[in-house]
Amino acid sequence: MTRELECTLSQDLSGSLTRNRSALRDSRGLVRAKLAWTRQWLGRDRGAATAEYAVVSVAAAGLGGILIKLLTSDWFQEILKTILNWIVRIALNFFGFGG
Secondary structure, eight states, X not given: OOHHXXXXXXXHHHHHHHHHHHHHHHHHHHHHHHHXXXXXXXXXXXXXXXXXXXXXXXXXXXXXXXXXXXXXXXXXXXXXXXXXXHHHHHXXXXXXXXX
């Protein structure tokens, strides 16, 4: 390789290296700015998760109370017995044991 070509290549490489470093510096700054903005934005909702858990807990407790009241009522137990008798009767007739 000639000396001129080596100098040209080294100048091009060092120039592109400098451009890449500055671009990398700029992109890092952009990423840092985006992260700072995201942290600031998300920091506003810190209590929202706790409030959502509280609402879900109250709803689950209310649903549990309704289910307990429903399952222990005579009306629901009678319906459940009727459905189970119907299923057993159909199964016995299917296998030839029903009369």
